[in-house]
Amino acid sequence: xxxxFLDERTARDIDRVVTxxxxxxxxxxxxxxxxxxxxxxxxxxAYYSSTDTGxxxxxxxxxxxxxxxxxxxxxxxxxx
Numbered sequence: 441x442x443x444x445f446l447d448e449r450t451a452r453d454i455d456r457v458v459t460x461x462x463x464x465x466x467x468x469x470x471x472x473x474x475x476x477x478x479x480x481x482x483x484x485x486a487y488y489s490s491t492d493t494g495x496x497x498x499x500x501x502x503x504x505x506x507x508x509x510x511x512x513x514x515x516x517x518x519x520x
Contacts, residue, residue, distance in 0.1 A: 453491040460488060464505070483508050 446454070462468075464480055481488050487501040 456491045457488055460493075480505075 461477060461480060465472075465476055468476070483505050484501055487493065487497065487504075490497070493501070
């Protein structure tokens, strides 16, 4: 069904951002917990607000997220 309120480009950009968020949350089952989304967005807002990312941006994003999560919970290394 076509969205009559958003132009095609805007809808595509939203889909790209949603895809990034769901991928990084490891495709959770519904209902989506908004506190997890907010936490993820706070870790790297620039990445999630961008609709055009390449390999370099993806790599930097993953390293940034891992570093922030490690700082937030240092015991994470010994948990696995």
